[in-house]
Amino acid sequence: GQSLEQPSEVTAVEGAIVQINCTYQTSGFYGLSWYQQHDGGAPTFLSYNALDGLEETGRFSSFLSRSDSYGYLLLQELQMKDSASYFCAAAWNRDDKIIFGKGTRLHILP
Amino acid sequence: SAVISQKPSRDICQRGTSLTIQCQVDSQVTMMFWYRQQPGQSLTLIATANQGSEATYESGFVIDKFPISRPNLTFSTLTVSNMSPEDSSIYLCSVGKGTGEKLFFGSGTQLSVL
Numbered sequence: 001g002q003s004l005e006q007p008s009e010v011t012a013v014e015g016a017i018v019q020i021n022c023t024y025q026t027s028g029f030y031g032l033s034w035y036q037q038h039d040g041g042a043p044t045f046l047s048y049n050a051l052d053g054l055e056e057t058g059r060f061s062s063f064l065s066r067s068d069s070y071g072y073l074l075l076q077e078l079q080m081k082d083s084a085s086y087f088c089a090a091a092w093n094r095d096d097k098i099i100f101g102k103g104t105r106l107h108i109l110p
Numbered sequence: 111s112a113v114i115s116q117k118p119s120r121d122i123c124q125r126g127t128s129l130t131i132q133c134q135v136d137s138q139v140t141m142m143f144w145y146r147q148q149p150g151q152s153l154t155l156i157a158t159a160n161q162g163s164e165a166t167y168e169s170g171f172v173i174d175k176f177p178i179s180r181p182n183l184t185f186s187t188l189t190v191s192n193m194s195p196e197d198s199s200i201y202l203c204s205v206g207k208g209t210g211e212k213l214f215f216g217s218g219t220q221l222s223v224l
Contacts, residue, residue, distance in 0.1 A: 031211060042202060042215040043153065050211070087152065089213075098143070098206070098213055100153040 002028075002092050004101035011107040012078055020073045020104045022088035030091040032064050032071045033098070038084045046086075047073065075106075083108045112137055112205050116216030123193055123223050130189045131219045133203035138183035143213070144176075145202045153202065159186045193223045 004024045012018040024032065031050040035043040047055050049064035049071060061074040075082055088101045113136040123129050133142065141160060145153040157165040157178055165178040179187045190197050200220050204213045 033212060035213075042218050043213070045212045045214070048211050091211075097155065097158060099155065100145075102152045 002090070002099050004088050004090055004099065006086075006088050006101045006104050008102065009105045009107065011109065013109050014078055014080060016078050017074065017076045018078060018106065020075075020086050020088075020106070022071050022073075022101055024069055024071070024088075024090050025092075026069045028092040029066070029069070032062070033089045034060075034062050034073045035087045035089060035100075036084050037087065037103075043087060078108050080108055080110070082106060112139065112207070112214040114203060114205065114214055114216040116203050116219060118219055119217060120220040121222070123221065125194055125223060127193055128189055128191045129193065129221060130187050131201055131203070133186045133188070133216055135184045135205055139205040140183070141206055142180065142186045143204045143206065144178065144186075144188045145204060147200045147202060147218075149200075156188070156201075190221065193221075195223045197221065198223045 004022055006022045033048040034046040036046050037043040046060055047062035049055055049062050052064055052066055054061055054063045059076045064071040085103045085105050087103045089098050091098050115134045117132050143158055144156040146156055147153050155168050156171045157167045159165045159178045159180040161180045161183050175191055177189045200218045202218045203216045206213050
């Protein structure tokens with residue numbers, strides 16, 4: 001089946017670095033993306049990896065390893081406004097359908 | 111990018127009634143997606159709406175319960191029919207860029223069924 005696994009919650013300190021991991025079912029996998037969702041808001045796109053390696057966008061970076069069926073989102077210089085839920089999402093078999101993981105709730109401590 | 115207008119933003123409905131949610135995009139897109147999100151939960155894909163053909167529904171979702179229209183490349187509607195309290199959720203429309211690369215979301219419709 002098509003599924004992704006990520007931790008339900010992560011806690012970090014303001015100013016620190018946090019990594020949110022995501023593993024996925026391999027068969028037909030096409031690419032991994034990440035979304036941020038604040039309470040009461042809609043998900044917003046953060047990053048996408050189709051190839052192995054690191055993609056950097058400001059304080060956020062995303063990494064993909066196809067051989068390990070694994071990716072992560074790295075958030076640096078954490079700010080209180082980064083408190084949100086983060087979803088990894090993936091497409092399989094080039095059919096444009098995107099499936100979401102269960103989400104990771106990020107708590108940031110002052 | 112894409113700007114998506116979704117309405118209504120919220121509604122409170124009685125059991126047994128139906129609600130139609132509208133989604134308008136500021137540019138032409140091939141595929142539109144409808145998701146459902148329970149509070150504190152992940153996004154579950156309901157169906158993919160293709161212009162000029164019937165929507166493709168995911169397992170657990172049927173056309174009689176969630177009929178979808180896609181009359182042109184910028185507009186779609188999702189109807190939640192014969193509602194029950196279990197249908198209380200946030201419904202989100204989205205459009206894609208590239209193959210599995212990026213989704214843009216409407217602001218969502220928060221539905222409460224009494």
